[in-house]
Amino acid sequence: MDPTEFGAGSAPVELSHAVRESGTRDLWVPTLEESFPDGLESVKPVVVKKPATDHPRDIIDAPAVSLPPEGASYNPPVQAHNHLVLEAYAVEKRKQEELHNLASYREKIELAKENVGSAEDVPVGMTVDDGASDDEDEDEGELKGDAVVQKRKTAKKTKQQRARMMKLRAERQALAEKALRKRLLHGINSVKSLRSQIDKTAKVQVEARLARQLTTRLRLCKGLAGRKFGKHVVPESRVDVQTGEELSENLRSLKPEGNLFRDRFVSLQQRALVEPRVPVLPSKRRAKPILYEKHPYKRFQ
Template sequence: MAKVSLAKTTASSTTKKSTKTSTGAPSQLNQSSRKGKRAWRKNVDIQDVEEGLEGMRAEERVTGKTLQSTTDQDLFQIDVTGDAQLRNSLQRFSRSQLTSTKILAERSAVPAVFSRSSTASKKWKSSMSHEEKARLLRIGKRPQKGPFNSVVDPTEFGAGSAILELSEAVKSSGTYDPWASPPEQEVIQDGLETVQKRTVKPPAVTHVRDAIQVPAVVEPHRGTSYNPPVQAHQELLLQAHEAEERRLREAEKLAEVKEKIESSRREVEAEDLMLAPGMKLQEDVAGDDDESAEGEGEGEMLAKRQPQRKTKAQREKAARLRSEKRELAERAARKRMMAMIPSAKTLRRTNAKLMSSREAERARKRTAALERLKQRGLAGQKLGKHKVPEGPVDVQLGEELSESLRALKPEGNLFRDRFLSLQQRALIEPRVPVLPKKRRLKMVEYEKHSAKRFE
């Protein structure tokens, strides 16, 4: 009986409702039955209504009136300027905060669709390479097929006995730059001395070809036309005349030098022809004998004089003369130096002007040479053994002009023009035509001994 009563009391305590509401008013909801109308009206649940009323009372206590009776102008306002402090505290713009960036950053857990099926990709990955297949065939000593379906002997060198791959030099070709700045060399210390490899610097040499601005095909002069203007034709004729005069002057100078050499050679040959080789005139031989005889007689008659020793007075006199000469020389040098001191500034200014004029002249010549190199290239300059030719001036005389394309005659040579252009632009070295030489050795004809015996 005690156990039953304890269970009943526990159940009654758990089902018993609170006697107070959330607002603090006493509750009437603990009645077990509502069968009568009076009991139902008395014990109705109005807690939500009471909570709403209590909230309105709290608003009225804080603001003085309820929010329902407050106008919108009192509750809200439009902020036009904004808060500067709030703007500084906000995060700066970042592309990672954009909605599009967030959408693109999302990745699905579903794998992407491949263009090949899974079985095909696995089969393709597991396929064997040609090198591996050739290696297995060599190990198994199976016949290997070569070009045109021929069987290759695996024991032959280069046909399967070894893998002939590319060398390391071929693999690394094109990656080495000889003019690049070398990396820092590590200092090797072996305890005895310090060894450091020497760095090779690239040559800082400018090529003449870089300064030449001559085009590959030079625009011809207006006077070379088949119907040229009169002034252009006369100008081209004058250029050809000057070039021919220059050539004739050089030929005359060369002929004069050759004539001088030939005349001196003829004089030497004429002197040698007067006497036979190894022989002398009788007068010269007799004079030499007489002189030698007189010398021998004097040597026998007169003894060789020995230098006498000077006395003390003579030595002092010689020393006094030397000191006087030295003093006179020093006095003259001092006098010249004192005379030059007042004119030192003038000499310095004159020397400075002279040096500046020389430097300006050198700069002018250098500029002129560079300008000539840009406009004409190496034409007329000697490079190596030969001189770069300037090229002939192609011009026709007045009576040779055709004045019509029908009667025009071809002039010049395209191959010669291209060859001269390559030489003048420093693309090839200057050359001269090599003519065939005559045979120096003579043909020796002889008759064999067998040909002499005939019957």
């Protein structure tokens, strides 16, 4: 067939589907399978998406190795050393107050346990009064029981009384509807002021929320020291300070202070790289180990 004579005949010639779709499909693009509903959407478990929240680790901007204060030097200035001593004193005073509050709370608990009565069939912590008041109530009831209480009979209302009551009820209902209509009209007139008041309240709430978020973010930038996560509290950096008598005059008589391993571990906890934990101290063995002599020692050669 001569390609120059294509379409010269009387028969209609149309392009095929492959020719029409040529150039529109990319072989390297993965094909997406169409999913058709099968009626089991309500039975299948719903996949919960993870909320897009910032991790504290991404917000914290505390240095890995914090520089010691100026007052912790081997030959510090007097003012810096005094400031560091006062800071250490404030920390120790706060710890002592916490211990004192805990001890007083435990004493109150012990006193409450001692004051609990030992009565039978009474739950712990419940106080039961004496039976004298019950006897007095019974005596009063017996005295009142002697007098016969006469019931007051209600007279039957007449037609005029019932009509008067219905009229009063209708008037009260009309007055209530009138007052309600008046309040509605007053509310319609004050829609603009109410809308502006609502907008102001919403704006104040948004500003307060943003201020709280900014304060929390700025606090997180310094680390998690002193904050409680779960059962434990993130420890704060320990203040190592020497008194005036312990200060050395030269580097030869300098005494090493602090613990580098402890400082690094506390820094990891403050930067949310390690979960806060409580140091586990080795416990002493309560039961004495029992030693047994085996029988083969008698057949020693």
